[in-house]
Amino acid sequence: MKLDQALQLLVQSGHKPPPGAPGSVAWLQGLIDALCDLSSRDALTGLANRRSFEAALAREIDRVARSGEPALLLILDIDHFKRVNDTYGHVVGDQVIRIVAEGLADCVRPMDLPARVGGEEFAVILPNCPPAFGQTVAERIRAKIESKIISLTPTQHLGVTVSVGGAFAPQWVRSSPSLWCERADLQLYRAKSEGRNRTCLEPTPVSLVSAEEKGLLFGNTLSGDSE
Ligand SMILES: Nc1nc2c(ncn2[C@@H]2O[C@H](COP(=O)(O)OP(=O)(O)OP(=O)(O)O)[C@@H](O)[C@H]2O)c(=O)[nH]1
Numbered sequence: 001m002k003l004d005q006a007l008q009l010l011v012q013s014g015h016k017p018p019p020g021a022p023g024s025v026a027w028l029q030g031l032i033d034a035l036c037d038l039s040s041r042d043a044l045t046g047l048a049n050r051r052s053f054e055a056a057l058a059r060e061i062d063r064v065a066r067s068g069e070p071a072l073l074l075i076l077d078i079d080h081f082k083r084v085n086d087t088y089g090h091v092v093g094d095q096v097i098r099i100v101a102e103g104l105a106d107c108v109r110p111m112d113l114p115a116r117v118g119g120e121e122f123a124v125i126l127p128n129c130p131p132a133f134g135q136t137v138a139e140r141i142r143a144k145i146e147s148k149i150i151s152l153t154p155t156q157h158l159g160v161t162v163s164v165g166g167a168f169a170p171q172w173v174r175s176s177p178s179l180w181c182e183r184a185d186l187q188l189y190r191a192k193s194e195g196r197n198r199t200c201l202e203p204t205p206v207s208l209v210s211a212e213e214k215g216l217l218f219g220n221t222l223s224g225d226s227e
Pocket residue numbers: 077078079080081082083085089090091092093094097118119120192196
């Protein structure tokens with residue numbers, strides 16, 4: 001990509017041009033930083049996109065395995081979102097996605113990473129989140145989004161809800177991003193099937209270790225282990 005095209009891309013996406021004289025080291029560094037920021041964010045909501053979420057998830061798993069600190073992954077999905085699109089159209093659907101993203105970002109600490117990971121699906125990585133606090137934070141997010149009123153016209157208002165699933169990373173154990181996501185997804189599925197607009201977290205902070213995680217921890221020697 002040519003420099004002037006990169007600059008145009010930044011300005012079109014709402015970034016300020018880099019500081020310093022065009023072509024200077026400071027200007028080029030500013031351009032690179034801004035392009036990196038752009039490539040890590042979801043264009044509709046400004047949250048982290050799937051790529052940066054996956055990178056952060058892998059880093060967090062390493063950190064938990066080294067430090068033993070608890071970390072929670074929440075996955076959120078807007079309830080009956082297809083109905084919103086079908087009833088009000090995609091422009092309103094996009095507006096709803098943006099409002100849910102704002103609600104989510106408002107509820108988490110600066111160290112947490114909220115991301116848009118799919119069309120109407122979001123995730124949050126919460127490092128150093130004590131198990132006793134998990135349900136509270138998930139419930140706070142759910143209630144915040146439920147409380148939002150989206151004004152379509154001065155007389156027409158819309159509310160949406162989310163279902164939330166959550167799982168803690170297994171402490172002191174090397175897991176994988178996909179296994180962690182699967183656990184949180186399973187809980188999201190439970191929240192949907194139990195009626196939506198609710199939060200379901202794995203009942204205990206995971207001390208159970210799956211066969212696949214044992215493989216990651218001990219290598220292939222235990223892969224045939226039936227324990
Ligand atoms: N407006 C808009 N719609 C999207 C976007 N991405 C995905 N969708 C729509 O999101 C809807 C998701 O619908 P489903 O997966 O059936 O789920 P749902 O209607 O939310 O139902 P439950 O999840 O079971 O509560 C589909 O209609 C997609 O077209 C987007 O970026 N913008």
